[in-house]
Amino acid sequence: MKLQIVPASTGVLWVKLGIQTFWRQPMALAALFFLAMACMSLVTIVPFVGPALALALLPCSSLAMMVAAAEATQGRFPNPSLLLVAFRSGTERRRAMLTLGVLYAVSFLAIMGLSALIDGGTFANVYLGGEPMGREIAEDPDFQTAMWFSMALYIPLSLMFWHAPGLIHWHGIPPVKALFFSGIACLRNWRAYLVFGICWMTVFLGTGLVLALVTGVLASLIGAIAGGIMVGAAMVLAAMFFTSVVFTFRDSFSAPDGSAEDPLDLPE
Template sequence: MKLHIVPARTGMAWVKLGIRAFWRQPMALAALFFMTMASMSVATMVPLVGPAIALALLPSATLAMMVAAAEATQGRFPMPTVLLVAFRTGRQRLRDMLVLGALYAVGFLGVMGLSALIDGGQFAQVYLGGAKLTQEVAQDPAFQSAMWLSMVLYLPLSLLFWHAPGLVHWHGVPPVKALFFSIVACVRNFGAFLVYGMGWLGVFLLGGLVVSIVSALLAVAGLAGAAAGGIMVGAAMMMAAMFFTSVVFTFRDCFDPPSTATVHEAPHDEPPQPPPSTPGPL
């Protein structure tokens, strides 16, 4: 496994490739993303440990979207069974993905715990859905400080787990090593990931602007309310699905494709590997 250093412009290519792959199978990828979010929401209903279980499922959900995007890029229809890909590729991979999920849950809850030292847990309760965000709470300086601390701490956590599911699944890298290789890849390709983040920020801002214009037109036509709310939720889900679809391309270009032996370790259950990298400008 070799780490590749890519030019900064590759970040915008990742955004474009993610959008293009999504529109190859928009209904399937949107439905898969919705099902992953729904599964995590259902997991939160488990008494006491529900939120931790939902957090632990996030690496597996990310991997499912990566595999689904790889299938769409290769001209195949991603089936709902993709959601279980992390649990169908042998005991060792299953164990590693469970460990990865547990580490993510511990890390995220640790971030929330540190933020609670500032505002007594207000931000954590709002973020985890245990309390409503009111104007009074949002204007509380302690709440704002806790929010900014959480954002700062979540960035390195996100980088640690960005490539880790793919490294565990496609390369068979142990969880802790996968976290290390993931953050190294993100730091070494900082320029590309910065452009990638700015590109998606632009996509979300443009999407929000379009939704606002459509909502205003519906209001003029007397059709505001439920219709506008549905459009906003649908657009947000679609853009989030496109974002997760693009993650596989960041992985594809940062690491060598997996060896044949690794890819075919579980021939009946293993999904397609990420699309091979293409040399030269994307």
């Protein structure tokens, strides 16, 4: 496995490829994403440890979408069984993915715990769905400080876990090394990832604005259905986003010189 440095313009290409790949198999990729989210939501109802288990499943869900996108790009149908791909890759890699999930859950909950020192746990309760956010909470200076503090810590955490599932699955890298290499890859290619993030932000905001205008007109005619359209569109955009992640991985890493063909053989 070798790190590759790409130009900033590659970030635009990643977004384009993600959208194009999604529309090759829109029903399959959207269904897989919805299924992954539903499974994580169901896990949260487990007493005491539910939220932690859901967090631990996030790297596995991310890997499932990466593998599904790779399948779609290569002309194959991404079936729902790919949701379990992290657990069907051999004992060593399965153990590594489980370890990665535990590390993610512990790290995320640690961030929430640190934020609780600032606002008494209000932000953590709101973020984890335990408390609705009203205007009074949103305007609380301690809540806002905890929110920005958590975001500042979560950004480097997300960079470390960005490529880690793919490095474990396709290159057999141990979890801790995968986290290190993922963080280095994101930092070395920060320009491309910045463009990637800005492009996706533009897509989300632009689509949201158009849908807000459309559903605003439809609301008087079809009522609650307009809200469902907004939620559905947001889920589809999220599925597109996760579809594009595999291309960031493909262009950030390559197989070593003299090795067999790269297991992630995606077309350019």
